Amino acid sequence: MPFSQWILMTYPSYAICIAIIVIAVAFGICGVLIVRRYVDRSKLKSHHDIAGPLFATLGVIYAVLLGFSTIILWQQFEDANITLNKEANYYADIYRDMNGLSPEFREKGEAAMDEYIKAVINEEWKVIGYGKRSEKVQALAARIWELYSSYQPQTETQKIFLAESVRKMNEAGEMRRQRLMDANNGLNPVLWLVLIMGGCITISFTFFFGSDNLTLQLVMTTLLSALIGLLLFTILAMDHPYSGDVSVKPDALIQMLSYIKD
Secondary structure, X not given: OOHHHHHHHHOOHHHHXXXXXXXXXXXXXXXXXXXXXXXXXHHHHOOHHHXXXXXXXXXXXXXXXXXXXXXXXXXXXXXXXXXXXXXHHHHHHHHHHHHHOOHHHHHHHHHHHHHHHXXXXXHHHHHHHHOOOOXXXXXXXXXXXXXXHOOOOOOHHHHHHHHHHHHHXXXXXXXXXXXXHHHHOOOXXXXXXXXXXXXXXXXXXXXXXXXXXXXXXXXXXXXXXXXXXXXXXXXXXXXXXXXXXXXXXXXXXXXXXXXXXX
């Protein structure tokens, strides 16, 4: 399990957010105070004409990197939602298509599907945040496939509905596999290193400005550090779409099951 995923599954999101912001702000404030203690303010001011443009360029580069990472992860998070919605819709279609099969099969099929969907909601969602699949759900899926493979349609109508049901079972299975793969996906550790080091470098540039008002410089450094910390938390929270408090919930499956039973 990636370290970022472990953090999301171990601590609540609000605690992670506060911790990241506190660390970033503490780094910024301590850095400014240490530099001011050992470097004369007049020397810092004499380099403003160089430090200013460099800081502006660095800020743009880091902002682009943060923005790019945030947009990509947000898109992946939305894709995970779409995958789950498609999976739920295929299950709804499977329930509906059972009406075209024999009453005996429909009774067994609906009972098996009920057990399977409830296991996904109650069992698989407990482990998917860790990037794992539920063995119980896997066994129930195999049981449904055995039920379909043993069914012998008696009419042309039953053959058509059976073919449609099998096709949608395959589609639903593909969506589940995609969901499980999404649960294991995350940012490359190299990119995490670049994001963290880039944040540290960006904040560090604020240490070398010799503002006449130290309090004002500390406030500006604090605000910049807090913003960087908040953005890093946002990236972390969306890094694994099924892990942590900010994650994809099984609401689509719950609503589908409720709709089918109404």
